[in-house]
Amino acid sequence: MRITSHSSQKSAKCAEEARTRVLAFFDAPATEYTVVFTSNATGAMRLVGEAFPFTEGSTYVLGMDSHNSVNGIRQFALAKGARVAYIASTPVGGVDETEAKVPPVFCFCRAETHPASTGCPNGQQSPTSAHSSAMFVCIDGVIQRDEQQEPFVFDSICF
Amino acid sequence: MAISFYKMFGFPTGVGCLVAKNSFLGQLKRPWFAGGTVDVVQVPGTGFTLAQEIHEQFEVLSVSPSPKCGMLKVSRV
Numbered sequence: 001m002r003i004t005s006h007s008s009q010k011s012a013k014c015a016e017e018a019r020t021r022v023l024a025f026f027d028a029p030a031t032e033y034t035v036v037f038t039s040n041a042t043g044a045m046r047l048v049g050e051a052f053p054f055t056e057g058s059t060y061v062l063g064m065d066s067h068n069s070v071n072g073i074r075q076f077a078l079a080k081g082a083r084v085a086y087i088a089s090t091p092v093g094g095v096d097e098t099e100a101k102v103p104p105v106f107c108f109c110r111a112e113t114h115p116a117s118t119g120c121p122n123g124q125q126s127p128t129s130a131h132s133s134a135m136f137v138c139i140d141g142v143i144q145r146d147e148q149q150e151p152f153v154f155d156s157i158c159f
Numbered sequence: 160m161a162i163s164f165y166k167m168f169g170f171p172t173g174v175g176c177l178v179a180k181n182s183f184l185g186q187l188k189r190p191w192f193a194g195g196t197v198d199v200v201q202v203p204g205t206g207f208t209l210a211q212e213i214h215e216q217f218e219v220l221s222v223s224p225s226p227k228c229g230m231l232k233v234s235r236v
Contacts, residue, residue, distance in 0.1 A: 019214070022176060022178065023178070026160070026178055028178060032180055032181060032182075033178055033179065033180055033181065034178075034179060034180075034181050034184055034213045034214050035176050035177070035178055035214060036176060036177040036178075036179070036184075036213075036214045036217040036218055037174060037175075037176050037214070037218055038161075038174075038175045038176055038177060038218075039173065039174065039175060040163040040173075040174070040175040041161040041162050041163040041166065041175050042161075042163075042175075043175060044161035044162065044175055044176060044177035045161045045177075047177055047187075047217055047219075048161070048177065048179070048187065050189075050190050051187035051188055051189050051190065052187060053186060053187070053188060136183060138160065138161060139160040139161070140161055
């Protein structure tokens with residue numbers, strides 16, 4: 001801890017409290033998850049994209065209706081020789097799981113409403129099970145909560 | 160999960176975050192370092208040590224504290 005000034009200490013305390021509240025909101029245990037503050041979602045995705053160990057055997061999988069910031073991550077994948085695979089989107093958004101029978105290493109899902117409606121590109125609904133098959137899932141979180149929907153289970157959809 | 164807070168909570172703008180498993184972050188290899196992402200940098204030389212906290216290793220670009228404080232105000236309501 002290098003912080004010394006009073007204002008820095010106050011700012012650090014504020015940031016730590018915000019970290020704790022973000023984890024609580026997503027039901028993510030602090031022992032397992034980390035919150036990295038960024039300027040926005042694009043910055044968060046860039047952090048992953050530029051540091052992900054893509055190889056020539058990797059596949060970067062994303063939906064055709066992805067945000068441009070998600071599309072842009074393919075530049076990192078291509079630069080390291082990875083394959084880029086797009087999954088067809090449905091007329092109402094999300095991905096068509098039947099189009100997604102590929103062995104991905106890393107993918108972006110777009111979660112606008114509920115993970116069950118978006119699915120996961122390898123045909124598995126749960127990114128947790130996807131993770132067990134050596135696939136990493138990053139959610140572009142644009143979530144609109146609806147009182148009529150089931151609560152979003154955040155702790156099963158992160159990396 | 161990558162989020163912009165204003166898209167998730169409606170407020171504040173100018174701040175977002177990456178929520179990720181520690182085990183995943185441990186597999187990432189940062190292409191560079193800057194500011195507080197490292198503790199010690201060898202000069203001249205090529206050595207450096209990463210910051211102790213995982214989030215410190217990734218928070219390259221400083222985010223103004225005011226949006227985070229704004230989020231706290233909202234979440235406390």
